[in-house]
Amino acid sequence: MQLNIVAYPQAVVISVQEARLDAHNSPELKTAILQQFDADKANLIIDLNEVRFIDSSGLGVLVSGFKNASTRNGMLLLCSMQPQVKSMFELTRLHRVFDIYATSDEALLSLKDVTL
Amino acid sequence: MLEKIHINIKVPNETCYLGLIGKIGEDLAHTLARSAVNREVLGYELNTVLTEAMANVIFHANRSDPTRSIEITLSVEGNRIIIKIYDEGHGFEAANRALAAPCTPDDLSERGRGIFIIRSLMDSVTYRRMNGKHVLEMIKTFH
Numbered sequence: 373m374q375l376n377i378v379a380y381p382q383a384v385v386i387s388v389q390e391a392r393l394d395a396h397n398s399p400e401l402k403t404a405i406l407q408q409f410d411a412d413k414a415n416l417i418i419d420l421n422e423v424r425f426i427d428s429s430g431l432g433v434l435v436s437g438f439k440n441a442s443t444r445n446g447m448l449l450l451c452s453m454q455p456q457v458k459s460m461f462e463l464t465r466l467h468r469v470f471d472i473y474a475t476s477d478e479a480l481l482s483l484k485d486v487t488l
Numbered sequence: 489m490l491e492k493i494h495i496n497i498k499v500p501n502e503t504c505y506l507g508l509i510g511k512i513g514e515d516l517a518h519t520l521a522r523s524a525v526n527r528e529v530l531g532y533e534l535n536t537v538l539t540e541a542m543a544n545v546i547f548h549a550n551r552s553d554p555t556r557s558i559e560i561t562l563s564v565e566g567n568r569i570i571i572k573i574y575d576e577g578h579g580f581e582a583a584n585r586a587l588a589a590p591c592t593p594d595d596l597s598e599r600g601r602g603i604f605i606i607r608s609l610m611d612s613v614t615y616r617r618m619n620g621k622h623v624l625e626m627i628k629t630f631h
Contacts, residue, residue, distance in 0.1 A: 392506075392507050392510075394503070394506050394507070394510075394539055394543070395503050395506060395539070395543040395546070395547070396506050396507070425510070425532075425535060425536075425539075427506075427536065427539045427543065427602070427605075428540055428543075428599075428600075428601035428602040428605055429543065429602075431601060432598040432599055432601070433598075435596055435597070435598050436598045438596070439596055439598075456532050459532075460536070460605070463605060463608055463609075464601050464604065464605065469596065
């Protein structure tokens with residue numbers, strides 16, 4: 373799985389560089405998220421701009437990251453969601469769980485006052 | 489004329505084929521002759537249910553055993569799409585229980601949304617024994 377990971381002062385942005393996030397590759401995203409938590413990075417932004425398809429496994433990995441961030445007093449935000457991907461969040465009502473931003477810049481801006 | 493298509497596929501029990509099978513479902517939607525069908529939406533839905541159902545078979549019925557295989561048939565009969573996924577594995581009772589009571593998607597569980605998604609996108613979903621195998625049948629009617 374291709375991931376682009378960039379650390380900013382207030383959060384780490386993980387950009388998924390794959391058209392599909394499914395049961396085949398989502399365990400790799402889970403590992404990458406856990407590595408950030410292990411490195412004491414509690415605020416993560418997952419950029420889904422390149423993702424055109426997500427299944428329940430992909431959703432499950434994001435829920436797992438969301439819960440993990442919360443237990444570390446951090447946040448896991450989502451951004452740049454394509455309409456088809458957003459429709460899956462709406463179908464499973466997970467759009468009410470996550471904070472979803474139009475761009476990674478907006479997500480980063482929302483965390484600018486976060487004290488690390 | 490009544491549109492009739494039948495596609496038979498057999499792939500190894502591995503997740504690397506999820507994208508291929510999903511794409512075949514998506515492409516099938518794009519070939520439908522009926523002009524009123526939203527092919528983009530239908531294609532995405534078929535991609536989704538095929539991915540979810542196949543992953544379910546790989547991990548549960550076939551217990552991630554790469555020596556097993558999965559048989560899939562995709563049929564179009566008039567305004568109905570019929571998908572059948574065959575397995576020779578275990579977990580028949582558990583699969584039927586999950587079909588009867590899909591999870592509430594509001595909760596923060598990390599698993600269990602697959603069946604809910606399939607049921608939401610298809611008109612009919614059944615899982616039964618047939619000729620010594622198990623078959624998950626999903627039907628969608630389009631207009």
